[in-house]
Structures are given as C-alpha cells and as structure tokens.
Amino acid sequence: MDDKNPNVSGVPLKYTANATSPKKPQRRVTKMSRRRYRKDYGAVIALVLLFAVVITFSVILIIRNEKKAPDAPETETGIVTESGAESESETESESDAPETKDESIRREAAEYVDLTEADVHDGDLILVNHNYAYVFPTEDVLLQMKPRAEHFLVSTLDTSLRSAALDAFVSLTNDLYDATGVGEVLVVSSFRGEEKQREIYQDRVDRYGPEYAAAYVANPGYSEHHTGLAMDLTVYTDGASYDIETYGRTEWFMQNYDRYGYVLRYPEDKADITLINYEGWHYRYVGLPHSLIMDSLDFCLEEYIEDFLPNHTIDSAVCYNGATGEIKYVDALSYEKSADESLVYYVKSEGGKTSVPIAATPYEISGDNVAGFVVTIK
Ligand SMILES: [Zn+2]
Structure with missing residues (x-):
C-alpha cells in the first residue's frame, strides 16, 4: 500500500x-x-x-x-495465489498474510495432538536403560507370538511382543525364509515382567557373580524386555543352538533386519554408552525409518534419543529418503516431501499437556521415555 x-x-x-x-x-x-x-x-x-x-x-x-x-503489492501477489481463488473473503486473505511474510511458504500445522506426561513413556521409540525405567502400561499391549510363527520358533507358548514389533518380525522371518530357506530362528526370550527379570538377575548373580550380572542383565524395571519391543534370538536346528550373527546361513538376516525396523541394541563399540556388553542376540524394534537412520549415522538408541533427535524439532526435521538412503534436514512445515521420504521431528514435553504439531499425514507419535515425543511422517 x-x-x-x-x-x-x-x-x-x-x-x-x-x-x-x-x-x-x-x-x-x-x-x-x-x-x-x-x-x-x-x-x-x-x-x-x-x-x-x-x-x-x-x-x-x-x-x-x-x-x-x-491488488496486493507484487511480491505478495505471487505468494497469495497459492491460497487459491480471488473470490476468497477478506478474513481468509488476512489470515494468510502472516504465514507468507517469508520467501518460503510455511504452512500452519495441519493439526495438533494433545498428549499427556504419561504418553512420554509409551511408543516404539521409548528408551529403557539403566537411567530410564519402563513404565508398565495399565492395559495389555502384548500379543502371543506362537500363533503367527510361520517361519520362526518360540521357546515358550507365552512368548509375546507388541503388535507392530510382531508384524515386522513375521515379515522379516518370512522374507528370510523365502531368500535362504532358513526357518529356524528361535525367539529365546521376548517380553519379561519385572518378577521374571528379578529371577534372571538373581540367577546370573548366583551362577556367575554380581559383576557378570551387572554387565549383561538389566535391573528389574530397567530392562528392555519389559517393553515387548525386544527379543533374544538364536538359531535352533538339529537339536543344537547357534549364535544368529555367526551361523553361516543367516547372513541375509544380519544384512536386512534394519529394513524391518529392528536394531542390534547393544553393539560392541557402544558398550561405554549402553553400559551393557555386546549382545549379538538382542534385537530391538524401533520402527521405520528410525532403524535405517540409526544404522546410517551409526547411533545406538541412547545417542539417537538423547543426543540426536532433540536437536531436530519441526523446523529442522530429519528427512530420510528410503530409496536412496539420503538424509537431510528440512523445515517440516514448508517442505513438500516425496513418496520415498519420511520426516522425523522432536517435540519436547511441556509437562501436563503438550500440543504436538502435526506437519502432515499420515503420522505416528511415540514417547521417548525421557522428555518428549517423536513425530514420524511417512
Ligand atoms: Zn535381551
């Protein structure tokens, strides 16, 4: 004007x-x-x-x-056309104005989801370790694995996982079987309650001493096995058990588990961070694309949840391209992602109620069990 x-x-x-x-x-x-x-x-x-x-x-x-x-001044006219018809009411045009101040087109979040402090402790990305205890849910979130054991084995009938972790494991073992003919991956242990964890811890103390127990077994309440997102795996064939990472016919498994949302939870070179010695048998479901991002950037779950993600809020979201493996950082509210790309961003919990902005749909939200939420746009 x-x-x-x-x-x-x-x-x-x-x-x-x-x-x-x-x-x-x-x-x-x-x-x-x-x-x-x-x-x-x-x-x-x-x-x-x-x-x-x-x-x-x-x-x-x-x-x-x-x-x-x-007519708006020239610079504005170019941007305002984005909002569509000229016949828009004045109030609509005015509400567009603050968003189009910058050169880039920044949308309002499509929606907000109100979450509570309890939600921080639930989801596929929760970090459960020596610092962060598992908060047991009030409702049953577990599914028994046996009825879906097409191309894997379970040690007991009540071996159970959360549904997303089970779905991914069924796909992984079916594809392993199709690719190699191996159908003998044995789930030695998956979900464990607090009492079971206490028994195991005491058993290791009795058999190998307190140092060994501390190095390999989490304290009751602080075990990933409480979450229903973790499993200990071996290969059981001809009456004998074999380590899955060294058994000759499971190379395909070792090369592909991260494509199904799983990570090797306690790598050898991260023991100083996880405070658990290398465990070639313990796999944890974190979901896609998180397992692939962690693999690309060589992060264990502590590094990913505590150090990396809190730096990637909605204005510097992680953009992962599933076709190329490329990782870049974008403003989730202005970026138009392709079908191959996923966006991941962090929202800190405000305690009490947190309104989590949703940049696009479909989306998933997980608590981190530390201090916030992780939004994944797929
Ligand atoms: Zn384990």
Whole structure:
C-alpha cells in the first residue's frame, strides 16, 4: 500500500505548477499591439488546451492507479495465489498474510495432538536403560507370538511382543525364509515382567557373580524386555543352538533386519554408552525409518534419543529418503516431501499437556521415555 501514496501526492504538485502559467499572458499584454495581443491570446488558448489535456491524462492515471491499488503489492501477489481463488473473503486473505511474510511458504500445522506426561513413556521409540525405567502400561499391549510363527520358533507358548514389533518380525522371518530357506530362528526370550527379570538377575548373580550380572542383565524395571519391543534370538536346528550373527546361513538376516525396523541394541563399540556388553542376540524394534537412520549415522538408541533427535524439532526435521538412503534436514512445515521420504521431528514435553504439531499425514507419535515425543511422517 505504501507505493500508492507517492503517486497521489505527486499529481496535485504537477497541477499546482501548471496553474501558475496563466501569469505569462498578463505580462505580454501590457506593451503589445492588438495584433500581437490576438496572436498571444491564441497561444494562451493553445496552452490552456494543452494543460487541459495534461490534466485529463493525469486524472485518468490517478483513476487507473486507484483501480489497481486493491491488488496486493507484487511480491505478495505471487505468494497469495497459492491460497487459491480471488473470490476468497477478506478474513481468509488476512489470515494468510502472516504465514507468507517469508520467501518460503510455511504452512500452519495441519493439526495438533494433545498428549499427556504419561504418553512420554509409551511408543516404539521409548528408551529403557539403566537411567530410564519402563513404565508398565495399565492395559495389555502384548500379543502371543506362537500363533503367527510361520517361519520362526518360540521357546515358550507365552512368548509375546507388541503388535507392530510382531508384524515386522513375521515379515522379516518370512522374507528370510523365502531368500535362504532358513526357518529356524528361535525367539529365546521376548517380553519379561519385572518378577521374571528379578529371577534372571538373581540367577546370573548366583551362577556367575554380581559383576557378570551387572554387565549383561538389566535391573528389574530397567530392562528392555519389559517393553515387548525386544527379543533374544538364536538359531535352533538339529537339536543344537547357534549364535544368529555367526551361523553361516543367516547372513541375509544380519544384512536386512534394519529394513524391518529392528536394531542390534547393544553393539560392541557402544558398550561405554549402553553400559551393557555386546549382545549379538538382542534385537530391538524401533520402527521405520528410525532403524535405517540409526544404522546410517551409526547411533545406538541412547545417542539417537538423547543426543540426536532433540536437536531436530519441526523446523529442522530429519528427512530420510528410503530409496536412496539420503538424509537431510528440512523445515517440516514448508517442505513438500516425496513418496520415498519420511520426516522425523522432536517435540519436547511441556509437562501436563503438550500440543504436538502435526506437519502432515499420515503420522505416528511415540514417547521417548525421557522428555518428549517423536513425530514420524511417512
Ligand atoms: Zn535381551
């Protein structure tokens, strides 16, 4: 709108200057003959006509400018077209204005999801370790694995997992079987309650001593096995058990488990962070694309949840391309992701109630069991 004002004030200034010129004929008339006076008089008429034409043009220009003025200034017009039809009501146009201040087009979050402090402790990405105890849910979230054991084995009938972890494991073992013919992966242990964990811990203390127990077994309440997202695996064939990571025919499994949302939870080179010695048998479901991002960036779950994700809020979301493996960082509210890309961002819990902004759908939200939530846009 500021562009319009100089034009409006500029035209009257020109008009004032023209209005002073009729003084000229007066000066001429005083000493001149009638003929000459007539001649001058004719010139004055010509000048007045010329001025009239100039004034008419000026008036037309003013009218045109005023008609143009309701259109937004040029820079805004380009962005406003994004919002669609010209016939939008004024209130809608005004509400668009604050979002389009920047060069980039930043959307409002499509929706907000209100979560509570209890939600921080639930979901596929919860970190359960020596620092963060598992908060047992009030409702049953576990499914028995046996009925779906097509191409794997279970040690007991009540071996159980959460549904997303079980779905992924069924796909993983079916594809392992199709690729290699191996159908003997044995789930030695999956969900364990607090009492069972206490028995195991005491058993290891009794058999190997307290140092061994502390190095390999989590304290009751602090075990990933409470979550229903973790499993200990071996290969059981011809009456003998084999380590899954060294058994000759499970190379495909070792190369592909992260494509199904699983991570090797206690890698050898991360023992100083996890405070659990290397466990080649313990796999944890975190979901996609998290397992692939962790693999690409060589993070254990502590590094991913405590150090990495809190730096990637909605304005610097992790963008993972499942086709190329490329990772970049984007503003989730302005970025138009492709079908191959997933976005991941962190929202800190505000305690009590937290309104979590959703940049796009479909989405999943998990608590981290530390201090916030992780939103995944797939
Ligand atoms: Zn385990």
